[in-house]
Amino acid sequence: MAVKLILSRMTLLDGVIIAALLAGIGFSFFLLGQRQEGSxxxxxxxxxxxxxxxxxxxxxxxxxxxxxxxxxxxxxxxxxxxxxxxxxxxxxxxxxxxxxxxxxxxxxxxxxxxxxxxxxxxxxxxxxxxx
Amino acid sequence: MLPFNRPALIVVLALVAAIFGLRQWGSSQPEEIRKSRILMDTVVEITVFGSASIPLQESVDAAFKEIERIEALTSFFQEKSDLSRLKGAGSMEVSPETAAIIATGLEVAAASGGAFDMTLGKLKDVWQIEGDHPRLPQPEEIKEALAGSGFGALVLEGGRVVRSSPETSIDLGGIAKGYAIDRAIEVLKKAGVEHAAVNAGGDIRLLGDRRGQPWRIAIQHPRQQNGFLGRLLIQGVALVTSGDYERFFEKDGIRYHHLFDPRTGYPATASQSVTVLADTAVVADALATAAFVLGPQEGIALLKKFPGSEGMIVGADGKPAYTPGFGKLIEWQSN
Known part of the structure; x- marks a missing residue:
């Protein structure tokens, strides 16, 4: 129910901001992973x-x-x-x-x-x- | 009814804030200093943790100086060392530090039936395993090099060291490093440091814990360069590992390493590696060498003679034997 309510209130801009933040976090972890190729x-x-x-x-x-x-x-x-x-x-x-x-x-x-x-x-x- | 107009956005922002908050928290942990130097023919690494109120940098420098001082007293190669001066004397008053090392060494020598031996200087000279040109000596050379060595060849009378024969050549290589790292820990303690590790080529003494958690010490697998036998979670103790993989050369498929059996004059063959836990590194160091020479069965019996000591001996067949206390501490590693 709560999820439905949240989704119903989201605007397109909310979605864009969330996607950008998640992408940023993912990219940070990717960079960290790259750096640890050699340990x-x-x-x-x-x-x-x-x-x-x-x-x-x-x-x-x-x-x-x-x-x-x-x-x-x-x-x-x-x-x-x-x-x-x-x-x-x-x-x-x-x-x-x-x-x-x-x-x-x-x-x-x-x-x-x-x-x-x-x-x-x-x-x-x-x-x-x-x- | 949710209390926010943008709950999902707030959840994501809170998540981001939490991640950055955790990173910030991580960076506000107690200060850590880690410095390495080559001393006593190995890399000595000192790690300390503490608050800004403790002069950590100066403490670490002072600890290195103390190790240097012990090296200068006990080195076979430094002209003014006690050992160098002893070469030309039948008996001689030595520094309290050298006397303390020899006293501990003699205790382990007696308990091990001579498996730990500080009179193998000549034998090490003919093998040169720790030098630039290791070689397989002739049997006659080995016999000759063993003259003047053995239990009883070296006596301590108060602060005076007595050699039984002019041929007795003292070598403290199997014990001085342990004493030096014990001294370094004492220097750190005196400076107010409560959490530290001094690691001299794998001979380790720990002071306190590491950021509120035990130190995690991996034990080298004797036959897999990048493998471990297991891991110990320990604090406030000394840990020494010795093995036939540290310094060796091979000839005709036979490995000749640096841990000699005083009875034969050849590298000991009963073990692949030994790990000893004790209250002090000087005791752990000597016990590790003795237990290596004795092998699993007699080696474990030796460790049991020293209260507070625990250990593991990997036999020549690769099978580990260990004291009950050590068995409770180790987390085995599957390689």
């Missing part, structure tokens, strides 16, 4: 994992290596190398990475930064991994 950043040196963290938490991490420091910035669903003491700075010039399988490397400092899906932290169901 974790993993930093490795010679096959050993040095660091792994969620892409959703903002942080800056510094890694010492044979040629000095490499600074990785994580946040907003992406990761990139802000600076490195290496000679050519190829890693710094590489784009931000955020999708599963993307990577950026600082070869002189022997660092590989890659993006993983959330097979590990399915639905973000843990805070810390004990390994």
């Amino acid at each position: 974790r950043v993993v930093v490795e040196r010679e096959g050993k994992i040095l660091f792994s963290a969620s892409l959703d938490q903002d942080r800056q991490v510094s890694f010492d290596g044979p040629v000095g420091k490499t600074i990785l910035v994580v946040g907003g669903g992406e990761a990139f190398i802000r600076s490195s003491d290496c000679r050519d700075k190829v890693c710094v010039r590489m784009a931000e990475i955020g999708k599963v399988g993307e990577w950026v490397a600082c070869v002189p400092n022997r660092l590989l930064v890659r993006i993983e899906g959330d097979k590990a932290g399915r639905e973000g169901n843990y805070d810390i991994l004990s390994r």
Whole structure:
């Protein structure tokens, strides 16, 4: 009864506004979903994992290596190398990475930064991994 | 009669307001700081929660400094460390921190029948598993490297460390990290922090809970890189996991890892991984290494000797054995 009453009172403009709001909410969730394509950043040196963290938490991490420091910035669903003491700075010039399988490397400092899906932290169901 | 002219519109607007309200509420949660640094040959991550009245940033920095200080005392590689100075002395007065670590280590060594051993420095040198060039040593080299090691080779007399032989080479790698994160937690507590986690390469000490809920700790599956054995919902305890997958090399299809059996001088073969819960990380760290060496049956018996300790040992066959208390805590994961 109430639904019928509501529908009977709705005008065309009501319908347009509601549709626009619902579309906006849906689009927001779509955008959020897009951003979480990759969920974790993993930093490795010679096959050993040095660091792994969620892409959703903002942080800056510094890694010492044979040629000095490499600074990785994580946040907003992406990761990139802000600076490195290496000679050519190829890693710094590489784009931000955020999708599963993307990577950026600082070869002189022997660092590989890659993006993983959330097979590990399915639905973000843990805070810390004990390994 | 409905009290509104546009009830549907109002419902939708209320929904939108609720969504944005929830987001705003979420952003007004207590401040969280999470910082990572490479210390003690691993990534140390400190997470703290608290109100603006607590100097969180400074507390985290002080906690890192404390870990650095412990590393400087206990490192095998830093010239002025207690361990480096001990290399050239039969006996020597050490810092209270190093003495405390060795005292705990000796307790676990005694309880485990020597499965936990802090005198394997020479053995680790010949294997180089944690170095840049790991290698499979000859049996004679291993025999030689075991000379001067074993239970009784290291004695603590008050604050004085006594080596039984010039060949005794002390290595605190299996315990110092646990002590360092315990110290970091003490520094945070002193600063007024009530909710924190210090995670040094998977060795974890928790302070309080996480935003009013227990911390959710996933436990690495020893044979599936992206898989978990299960999840624990815990707070205010220490948790250490050790496994043969952490640092290893393979030769002729055999995996040689970093957790040695002091009886043979070769990597221990009874377990794939061990997870230990204890009140302090220093105890959990030493117990985890000892239980790994002993394997499921004797390892669980060892854990039962330490009140407040719980744990799980995944045997060489991949089957987990665990203490009754641990069984109640774990949520198993189907991978």
